[in-house]
Amino acid sequence: MRAMTLMVSGLVMAAAVAVHAASPNDVATARQKNFKQIGGAMKAASDTLKSPAPNLATIRASAATILSLAPKVPTWFPAGSGIGHVSVKTGAKPEIWSDAAGFKLAAANLLKAAGDYKAAADSGNMDAIRAKQMALGMTCKGCHDKYRQKDD
């Protein structure tokens, strides 16, 4: 319960960061922090899935974190917060805005896959969890390949 309360207050704080992110630099920094959280959750799940006895609680926590953040992804990219517009390091390519429909679709794919993964995690079926976690990972890659510049 305490862990849950801490987690919830963490989420509230993360939301507050987004709301008060005024400058484009702050927007980019907050966005990267949020993606790091998503990345950490994916890694925790991948790591435990490699072990002989995967920890279902870890998987469920990762799924909950990712599904809580996935709907917000489109709000992390206001115009003017990408490469060439901010002085902090960013991998947000201009295509995010020049191909806004494609980017929106990539974010929708993430949200759908995050929902499927969460449902599988809730069911506890390891085969389904593996399949949905892999499918989720493909949606990360699908967006990154087009819209994220890795070597910055």
Ligand code: HEC
């Ligand atoms: C709709 C597009 C999109 C999807 C889907 C997406 N990402 Fe990203 N991600 C980005 C972009 C763009 C950046 C670069 C942001 C920046 O540098 O400002 C990024 C950056 C990151 C980073 C680096 C953050 C840092 O330290 O700067 C990580 C880690 C990451 N994403 C993980 C993930 C994972 C894991 C998933 C899938 C569960 C995912 N992303 C799905 C677009 C996406």
